[in-house]
Amino acid sequence: MTTPVLSxxxxxxxxxxxxxxLRPVDQVSYDIHAGEILGxxxxxxxxxxxxxxxxxxxxxxxxxIVSGEVLLSGEPVHALKGERLRKLRGKKMGMIFQDPLTxxxxxxxxxxxxxxxxxxxxxxxxxxxxxxxxxxxxEVGIPAARQRIGSYPHEFSGGMRQRVVIxxxxxxxxxxxxxxxxxTALDVSVQAQIVALLKRLCREKGVxxxxxxxxxGVIAEAADRVAVMYAGRLAELGPVREVITNxxxxxxxxxxxxxxxxxQGHRRLRQIPGAMPRLDNLPSGCAFHPRCDRAEPRCREEPxxxxxxxxxxxxxxxxxxxxxxVSA
Ligand SMILES: Nc1ncnc2c1ncn2[C@@H]1O[C@H](COP(=O)(O)OP(=O)(O)OP(=O)(O)O)[C@@H](O)[C@H]1O
Numbered sequence: 001m002t003t004p005v006l007s008x009x010x011x012x013x014x015x016x017x018x019x020x021x022l023r024p025v026d027q028v029s030y031d032i033h034a035g036e037i038l039g040x041x042x043x044x045x046x047x048x049x050x051x052x053x054x055x056x057x058x059x060x061x062x063x064x065i066v067s068g069e070v071l072l073s074g075e076p077v078h079a080l081k082g083e084r085l086r087k088l089r090g091k092k093m094g095m096i097f098q099d100p101l102t103x104x105x106x107x108x109x110x111x112x113x114x115x116x117x118x119x120x121x122x123x124x125x126x127x128x129x130x131x132x133x134x135x136x137x138x139e140v141g142i143p144a145a146r147q148r149i150g151s152y153p154h155e156f157s158g159g160m161r162q163r164v165v166i167x168x169x170x171x172x173x174x175x176x177x178x179x180x181x182x183x184t185a186l187d188v189s190v191q192a193q194i195v196a197l198l199k200r201l202c203r204e205k206g207v208x209x210x211x212x213x214x215x216x217g218v219i220a221e222a223a224d225r226v227a228v229m230y231a232g233r234l235a236e237l238g239p240v241r242e243v244i245t246n247x248x249x250x251x252x253x254x255x256x257x258x259x260x261x262x263x264q265g266h267r268r269l270r271q272i273p274g275a276m277p278r279l280d281n282l283p284s285g286c287a288f289h290p291r292c293d294r295a296e297p298r299c300r301e302e303p304x305x306x307x308x309x310x311x312x313x314x315x316x317x318x319x320x321x322x323x324x325x326v327s328a
Contacts (some may be wrong), residue, residue: 002249003074004031005175005208006055011068011078013047013054022279024050024063026232026307032176032208037199037225039240041255043276044230052178054078055210056093057085073175089122094169094207096198098181100161103168104153110137110164111149114171120170136167140197155264159190163197167283170201177202180212211227220244228252231276231287234307236314246322248314250292286317294318 013025024047031039036125040048053059055070070078072092080088089095092176097103106115114133118124124132129148137145138161153161159201162182169177172215185193199222202209211222219226226243228236228251247253248313254272274291277283286304289295298317307315 002033004033004071005034006071006210007069007071007074008051009069009071011051011054011070012057012066013040013050013063014066015063017280019206019280024232024279025054026231027068028227028232028234029068029307030227030234030237032210032222034175035206036225037202037209037223039219039226040210040229041192041216041219041226042235043214043227043230043255045276045278048214048229049180050232051229052180052210052212055176056080056089056095058089063155069240087178090117092175094172094174094177096162096165096169096177096179096182098184100165100185101153103165104161106153109150109152110168112277114149114168114294117168118171118316118319131165132171137164138166139170139201140167141193142167158186159194162186162190162194163243166194167195170205170207173205174207176210177206178210178212181214182211183218184213186214190220191218199223216244216255220259231282232279233287233304235288237307238299238313238314246320248311248321249316250294250319250320251288252314253320254291259291294320 011025011028012023014023015022028051031040040051050063054065058258065078069076077088081181111133114136115129118129118132132259134145134149137149139162142148142160142163156164164328165248182198183194186194195218197208213219223240225238226240227234227250236243236252243252244256247256257270258272260269272291285300285302292299296318305315305317310316310319
């Protein structure tokens with residue numbers, strides 16, 4: 001078995017507040033291999049972005065990693081700080097955020113931004129960097145890349161700008177890309193194109209991708225494996241086809257039931273009742289139990305089990321099995 005590009009081990013992030021210490025990331029573990037897309041999904045506030053930010057060393061104070069490890073190709077990076085972290089981030093990790101404008105400098109042409117990044121991280125000359133920048137734009141589908149390299153970010157449409165951001169994230173040849181809601185700000189018609197582009201580049205370049213989204217439809221389209229998060233913890237982890245067709249955690253089943261997924265044809269959508277609890281007001285037992293129609297007394301009384309304590313797939317005392325009827 002090859003060493004994963006990213007290995008997150010028992011990661012815990014805490015935020016001290018006046019109302020006590022919150023854990024937006026609680027004992028999260030997963031691997032991502034080269035050429036693989038791991039989708040991280042869950043409702044707003046589940047801890048998806050916080051996990052991604054912890055991995056790239058971009059946690060906003062006062063949030064901090066208190067235990068666990070982040071390994072990049074086997075090397076621990078969770079304790080790196082300052083210049084070493086910044087260098088590693090640019091060279092080994094690329095980032096794609098929801099709003100392309102936050103990733104691009106409005107005062108510089110896209111060519112300047114790409115060549116600057118390439119020159120900082122790769123051992124190439126100015127003219128080689130420029131050629132690489134043009135090739136990177138071509139690769140993400142910017143028409144007439146050689147001419148457009150002198151354009152400013154505002155001269156592109158939203159979808160084209162996100163393509164430029166993808167080029168920027170990949171131009172220093174990183175091993176890992178973290179894409180946090182990369183399609184959420186885009187028109188529906190453009191979303192599918194961007195997802196397809198990410199998938200193609202991940203395969204062609206053998207990059208490991210962490211794709212953070214609240215959208216199970218995006219996961220179904222793009223991901224190889226999926227990590228479902230709820231209230232800071234992993235609810236379910238597994239190959240995307242298996243999780244979609246045979247969800248074991250009732251929360252995953254609820255997410256699926258509320259998502260229109262093309263491969264499942266037309267069916268009635270059903271929202272999960274209630275809302276995710278606030279971290280400063282978690283219920284007793286399993287955090288999902290107040291919304292779960294399968295909850296038993298044990299789910300109210302005992303903390304929810306870890307994935308490892310179950311079958312490694314669903315952190316639930318009473319997981320669904322293939323034979324379980326999910327009420328429609
Ligand atoms: N400074 C802070 N103080 C207290 N709680 C915080 C702070 N920053 C984040 N949180 C909480 O941490 C939790 C995790 O947030 P995170 O942004 O990772 O969720 P998410 O799953 O990415 O949601 P979204 O899809 O809305 O971005 C949320 O409950 C959020 O309210």
